[in-house]
Amino acid sequence: xxxxxxxxxxxxxxxxxxxxxxxxxxxxxxxxxxxxxxxxxxxxxxxxxxxxxxxxxxxxxxxxxxxxxxxxxxxxxxxxxxxxxxxxxxxxxxxxxxxxxxxxxxxxxxxxxxxxxxxxxxxxxxxxxxxxxxxxxxxxxxxxxxx
Numbered sequence: 001x002x003x004x005x006x007x008x009x010x011x012x013x014x015x016x017x018x019x020x021x022x023x024x025x026x027x028x029x030x031x032x033x034x035x036x037x038x039x040x041x042x043x044x045x046x047x048x049x050x051x052x053x054x055x056x057x058x059x060x061x062x063x064x065x066x067x068x069x070x071x072x073x074x075x076x077x078x079x080x081x082x083x084x085x086x087x088x089x090x091x092x093x094x095x096x097x098x099x100x101x102x103x104x105x106x107x108x109x110x111x112x113x114x115x116x117x118x119x120x121x122x123x124x125x126x127x128x129x130x131x132x133x134x135x136x137x138x139x140x141x142x143x144x145x146x147x
Contacts, residue, residue, distance in 0.1 A: 009053040
């Protein structure tokens with residue numbers, strides 16, 4: 001992830017309805033094509049209280065099938081008013097999904113803060129011909145400390 005900035009915080013979020021990192025990448029790309037925007041947006045009910053630290057180099061880490069597998073850099077936070085008139089937070093994310101070392105996470109609702117020292121490190125770029133492990137196997141290997 002490169003050099004950590006001081007006073008940075010990250011978010012971690014379950015990626016509900018997605019079975020693989022490739023599925024998340026395809027879904028995000030489709031949403032960007034439909035919107036015409038270069039960035040991705042994730043709308044959440046709560047506004048991060050640690051907004052300044054999040055915008056100081058923070059990322060949103062995605063939990064897929066019980067394992068943190070990737071992150072996206074947080075670009076900004078936008079106010080989004082839903083059809084019900086309720087104010088929500090639009091987390092604007094850089095389009096690039098960065099693979100990270102797998103880290104098992106138990107289910108939770110909403111999002112949680114993630115301290116930089118607790119964030120899994122980025123993985124090296126994939127090489128042509130590399131194959132992905134099934135999420136269940138990746139989770140088990142990460143749980144016992146092999147990945």
